Amino acid sequence: MNHQPFRKPTGGNIDRSQPLTFTFDGKVYQGYSGDTLASALMANGVKLLARSFKYHRPRGLTGYGVEESNVLVQLRTGARSEPNIPATQVELYEGLVAESQNRWPSLHFDIGAVNSKLSGLFPSGFYYKTFMWPAKFWPFYEHAIRHIAGMGKSPTLEDPDSYAHNYRHCDVLIAGGGPAGLMAALSAGQSGARVILCDENADFGGMLRGRRDTIRGKPGPEWVADTAARLAAMKNVRLLRRTTAAGYYDHNLIVLDERVADHKATPENHEPRHRIWHVRAKEVVLATGSIERPLVFADNDRPGVMLTSAAQAYANAHGALAGRRAVIFTNNASAYAAAADLKAAGIEVQAIVDLRDSLEAPELKIAANANIGVLNRHVVVAAHGAKSVHSVTVMPVDSNTTPVGEAQEILCDVVCLSGGWTPSVHLFSQSRGKLCYDETLSAFVPDKSFQRERSAGACQGAFQLDACLHEGAKAGAQAAVAAGFATTAADVPRCSADAVVKPRLLWAIPAPDHLHGGKQFVDLQNDVTAADVGLAYQEGYHSVEHLKRYTTLGMGTDQGRTSNVNGLAIMAGHRAEAITAVGTTTFRQPFTPIPMGAVAGLNAHDHVAPVRTTPLHHWHESLGSPFAPTGQWLRAQGYPKDGETLEQATMREAKHVREKVGIVDVSTLGKIDVQGPDALEFLNRVYINSFSNLAVGKCRYGVMLREDGLVDDDGVVTRLAENRYMITTTTTHASAVMNRLEYLLDVDWPSLNVHLLSVTDDWSGIAIAGPHSRTVLTKVTSADLSNSAVPFMGYAEIDIDGVPVRLFRISFSGELAYEINMAPNATRTVWDALLKAGANQEIIPYGLEAMNVLRIEKGHVVGGELNGRTTADGLGFGKMISTKKAFVGKVPARRAGLTRDDIHQLVGLVPTDEKTRIPRGAQLIADPKATKPVAMQGEVTSQCMSPNLGHPIALALLNGGRARHGETLKAHSPITGQTVTVTVTNPIFIDPQGERLRG
Amino acid sequence: MVDLTLSLAPGTYGAENREGPGVTVSQRHGLHILHLAGDLSDTDFPTAARHALGLPLPQLAGETRDGHGVRVLWLAPNRWLVVSGHKLETDAFGEKASVNDVGQGRSVLRLSGRSVRDLLCKGCPIDLDPQSFSAGHAAATLLGHLNVVIDCIADDVFDLYVTRSFDHFIHDWLVRAGKEFGVRISAA
Amino acid sequence: MLEINCPYCGKRAQKEFTYAGDAGAERPNLETGTNQDWFEFVYLRNNPRGLHDELWHHSAGCRRLIKVRRDVVTHEIIDTGAPSDSLSTGAS
Numbered sequence A: 001m002n003h004q005p006f007r008k009p010t011g012g013n014i015d016r017s018q019p020l021t022f023t024f025d026g027k028v029y030q031g032y033s034g035d036t037l038a039s040a041l042m043a044n045g046v047k048l049l050a051r052s053f054k055y056h057r058p059r060g061l062t063g064y065g066v067e068e069s070n071v072l073v074q075l076r077t078g079a080r081s082e083p084n085i086p087a088t089q090v091e092l093y094e095g096l097v098a099e100s101q102n103r104w105p106s107l108h109f110d111i112g113a114v115n116s117k118l119s120g121l122f123p124s125g126f127y128y129k130t131f132m133w134p135a136k137f138w139p140f141y142e143h144a145i146r147h148i149a150g151m152g153k154s155p156t157l158e159d160p161d162s163y164a165h166n167y168r169h170c171d172v173l174i175a176g177g178g179p180a181g182l183m184a185a186l187s188a189g190q191s192g193a194r195v196i197l198c199d200e201n202a203d204f205g206g207m208l209r210g211r212r213d214t215i216r217g218k219p220g221p222e223w224v225a226d227t228a229a230r231l232a233a234m235k236n237v238r239l240l241r242r243t244t245a246a247g248y249y250d251h252n253l254i255v256l257d258e259r260v261a262d263h264k265a266t267p268e269n270h271e272p273r274h275r276i277w278h279v280r281a282k283e284v285v286l287a288t289g290s291i292e293r294p295l296v297f298a299d300n301d302r303p304g305v306m307l308t309s310a311a312q313a314y315a316n317a318h319g320a321l322a323g324r325r326a327v328i329f330t331n332n333a334s335a336y337a338a339a340a341d342l343k344a345a346g347i348e349v350q351a352i353v354d355l356r357d358s359l360e361a362p363e364l365k366i367a368a369n370a371n372i373g374v375l376n377r378h379v380v381v382a383a384h385g386a387k388s389v390h391s392v393t394v395m396p397v398d399s400n401t402t403p404v405g406e407a408q409e410i411l412c413d414v415v416c417l418s419g420g421w422t423p424s425v426h427l428f429s430q431s432r433g434k435l436c437y438d439e440t441l442s443a444f445v446p447d448k449s450f451q452r453e454r455s456a457g458a459c460q461g462a463f464q465l466d467a468c469l470h471e472g473a474k475a476g477a478q479a480a481v482a483a484g485f486a487t488t489a490a491d492v493p494r495c496s497a498d499a500v501v502k503p504r505l506l507w508a509i510p511a512p513d514h515l516h517g518g519k520q521f522v523d524l525q526n527d528v529t530a531a532d533v534g535l536a537y538q539e540g541y542h543s544v545e546h547l548k549r550y551t552t553l554g555m556g557t558d559q560g561r562t563s564n565v566n567g568l569a570i571m572a573g574h575r576a577e578a579i580t581a582v583g584t585t586t587f588r589q590p591f592t593p594i595p596m597g598a599v600a601g602l603n604a605h606d607h608v609a610p611v612r613t614t615p616l617h618h619w620h621e622s623l624g625s626p627f628a629p630t631g632q633w634l635r636a637q638g639y640p641k642d643g644e645t646l647e648q649a650t651m652r653e654a655k656h657v658r659e660k661v662g663i664v665d666v667s668t669l670g671k672i673d674v675q676g677p678d679a680l681e682f683l684n685r686v687y688i689n690s691f692s693n694l695a696v697g698k699c700r701y702g703v704m705l706r707e708d709g710l711v712d713d714d715g716v717v718t719r720l721a722e723n724r725y726m727i728t729t730t731t732t733h734a735s736a737v738m739n740r741l742e743y744l745l746d747v748d749w750p751s752l753n754v755h756l757l758s759v760t761d762d763w764s765g766i767a768i769a770g771p772h773s774r775t776v777l778t779k780v781t782s783a784d785l786s787n788s789a790v791p792f793m794g795y796a797e798i799d800i801d802g803v804p805v806r807l808f809r810i811s812f813s814g815e816l817a818y819e820i821n822m823a824p825n826a827t828r829t830v831w832d833a834l835l836k837a838g839a840n841q842e843i844i845p846y847g848l849e850a851m852n853v854l855r856i857e858k859g860h861v862v863g864g865e866l867n868g869r870t871t872a873d874g875l876g877f878g879k880m881i882s883t884k885k886a887f888v889g890k891v892p893a894r895r896a897g898l899t900r901d902d903i904h905q906l907v908g909l910v911p912t913d914e915k916t917r918i919p920r921g922a923q924l925i926a927d928p929k930a931t932k933p934v935a936m937q938g939e940v941t942s943q944c945m946s947p948n949l950g951h952p953i954a955l956a957l958l959n960g961g962r963a964r965h966g967e968t969l970k971a972h973s974p975i976t977g978q979t980v981t982v983t984v985t986n987p988i989f990i991d992p993q994g995e996r997l998r999g
Numbered sequence B: 001m002v003d004l005t006l007s008l009a010p011g012t013y014g015a016e017n018r019e020g021p022g023v024t025v026s027q028r029h030g031l032h033i034l035h036l037a038g039d040l041s042d043t044d045f046p047t048a049a050r051h052a053l054g055l056p057l058p059q060l061a062g063e064t065r066d067g068h069g070v071r072v073l074w075l076a077p078n079r080w081l082v083v084s085g086h087k088l089e090t091d092a093f094g095e096k097a098s099v100n101d102v103g104q105g106r107s108v109l110r111l112s113g114r115s116v117r118d119l120l121c122k123g124c125p126i127d128l129d130p131q132s133f134s135a136g137h138a139a140a141t142l143l144g145h146l147n148v149v150i151d152c153i154a155d156d157v158f159d160l161y162v163t164r165s166f167d168h169f170i171h172d173w174l175v176r177a178g179k180e181f182g183v184r185i186s187a188a
Numbered sequence C: 001m002l003e004i005n006c007p008y009c010g011k012r013a014q015k016e017f018t019y020a021g022d023a024g025a026e027r028p029n030l031e032t033g034t035n036q037d038w039f040e041f042v043y044l045r046n047n048p049r050g051l052h053d054e055l056w057h058h059s060a061g062c063r064r065l066i067k068v069r070r071d072v073v074t075h076e077i078i079d080t081g082a083p084s085d086s087l088s089t090g091a092s
């Protein structure tokens, strides 16, 4: 088990004293601390690691980092199982379990591979062409396609891990901790600026991790470690490893995804698995590096065909060998040092196949020193092999880069490709910076910045190490200065020289006739070939955005990091235009995928929205009341006795209140304190009715309209003092009403001297209702509560059991009733006092459900009726509308469409059989059997069983309903399919004259 | 639905560290809090307020002032929170002031410990770095979903003002957010 | 996510604010506004490319309404102030 046949005996940034055991597709392997899953699999000689998305072709590693297109694994098991994770991004830990994807029953015998034989059936646009008709079969097709196409499996168990967010501000944020980013951090750090340096990998170093450069005469990684230590000693510098700068948003907000615990089996000691950083940076330095490009030729997807820089990094950083015999295929000079590294690591380099005509002295010297043969003006036209490459066909090219002449076959088990380098401009582009195409580099590079950022190093096309160090130092200093700090660039150390990248271009190597049929892959992850791009062109999808959607080029987890430029260039070739004319697709956030749990952070499970509770919450809970969410509040629904259902309790409570007395927690009602010399004028402007003659110590019901003339909310206005009022709002509209009143004062009527304060939480509320309510109250206060002292709609400030309270003689139930407001801490005292004092009157607590029944019986409107589509007159408030004063919504409310006789008006409904419950949300129609569409005449807004009437009732909004009392209609619910015959009635079912509440 | 009882129980939650919990949360009881509104440009009001408080009203954004057992927090133009251990008369601020007793409508939580800023940064979007937000600063802002006032008492001590009805929820949030540092809910 | 400079509180994250509509829409006088005036105020808005004056409610801060002059193409905020302030055009 410990035998790792493709591991060098020494070397690399791994800890051979710490072996780690892991499992891939059920087989146990060993790697070392410092390995990724990819490097460990390579060291074990496991080459076939995946099947491709569409054709199920065998695939192996192609990259070293985020650019990996092929090897996506299902990582971990059970609730922590996660699909589509690139093996290159997984740090090895003891006990790691991974499975390959896209294969059934196994990687080596995959039934889906038949797709490859039938590939003529799967051209681009295949789904659109084949499965879109008939439309109703799409769900079936989609299911079948998902099964075949595979990808990983979402876990079905609840995620056991926690996630965090973190809001930070800094002067300079540096994305990328390679040579440029580290130098930028040194420059900015020495200025005293608050600096954040983040890097997506386990450690800093970037390109230095995988190469054999020297800085100050020492190996690159040593300089990296020294520099990181210097930075760590600066208190103003924060270093974030395993942290991807995932998104660049407006006003220099950068979102970072820190993988706090992904390198462990499970998070430890309550740490979050990921932490999302929201960093608002004054200035940004982008040092995001570059990614090598592959070359496109026949069967360039065979396992063993990979990026040159990847093979180099596996050998240098992990001592892992991609194979025994390599062919290097390049169009630029950067591959030569890599070839020498591979040779030094023990891989036999058969040849460097170089597309270019003439080679420069430095690379020739590297090849000569390493004793590697070079075939310049040659190309690889095809790779051969199935589950692993075993050879390539190489041909000379003429001056038009057309393969001509004699082909030769070279045996190899690794083919390293270098098609030039693509700067990682994703963040720059997300920041809305403009890109331009650099012909020399054959790559898009940053042109004009849009936000306060600057790029440094390889991400803007400066590929040489020396340039990266210099640019980083300069950019860091510039950023610090721009953020208001005085500094100069940090001293740049001397480093070894490296190659200048000037690729010679040939975007897709033409295949000679005898190799016809080999697929030339452009996008490995999405199985998009050069021929697919050609087909898209033929069918008229010339724009890059169309190309992307038609062929899926550049989609998926790797987002076209290796395929984008090749695909665009091939399209440009078909269009006979320059690449700049074709342009590039928009780069979108995030740079690499972020788990949904991390996006949610703490706002998950029962914290998706906040929850409010009243001071009596624990009391309700102790009596076993269920709670209903109302807005953000939890309201006690009722108090079932032993054996009772909530429905039965509701009937009992509602009946009891009408016959005797009950108390209910109404703390959730919105309350707004209105003070100031212009308070009265303000209220007169926002309510439809006037308060000019409302005396101190009196309450009045009020209705507000919106600006468009429809009803917004209702409530009670109480004049507490000459210039002080308290207004109530419905529970659910409280915050919207407050926002609107603040708007009116600040924006429209700034000359009014009025102060508003939401005092919902400063006053708790208890309503006492029922014929005995005065009797009970009298027992707990010495105040005079007679009809003359506190009449209906009266107000008094009294003591209950020594607690000062505000007493409002108002009624929601239609019974003799009072509402008591008190300081929250005293709520329980008052509640208990009432229950105790009312024992002889058989006082009971009642809940939200009974309260709702009582108000439906009384025809009081709430949320269902205040639905934003009803007029004041339609709800029966016509007589309240003041003709003497102006108020918000008055003029628009008079529009013809809102004053017709046949608009929605509030009515009551009773089932004609006096038995059947009227379905909630039912539509009122004349005849359900009529030819569709059936005209809808109204809708049921509230319904209940009325315990006091002994039959079901409902409130409804009915076209011209007030003139239709006595009519018979059908209440039809399209959801339940139920139809109930109903009679239209007065919406006030109980005591229409209001004698009880005045009693 | 939130288990509203669990997180309120005194005790230590989450990470166990040798140095003890990173954050301690305790409820400040018995505070008298007034919400004061009045027009600074009307000279009667600031004079009356100064007389009632024994100190001038803070006028800069986020400024707090202390003295005579009273702490005054600037909330908004012409709005303050007056916090004290003793009862203040609501009518002491003159006729031009609008005063509400909000002492029982808000929960005041004292958060302290070495990780307190890191905890607040998990839900608060303002710059809480010590160089930007230190003793003498207060801010009306967000913590998670909630509108809160954060008052910096000392480098690692903060008072958090939360609408009373969210008391259970904010405790629950503080426990969840604080677990990675270790959080102690101290007995009332 | 914008960063909005509240004229009262200073720079704050967009999530502390609630968008409150077009600052250019002029509310008709309650006493004299005609049906047509109200129709235009309630239903008609300009949708300019470029600079736009908006109202934002600092709902999780000072709870004041503020005026924000924002370039809706670039999201650049040119100036902020009280609702009645006239804001800078950004030309310098």
Ligand SMILES: [Zn+2]
Residues within 6 Å of the ligand: C006, C007, C008, C009, C010, C058, C061, C062, C063, C064
């Ligand atoms: Zn503000």
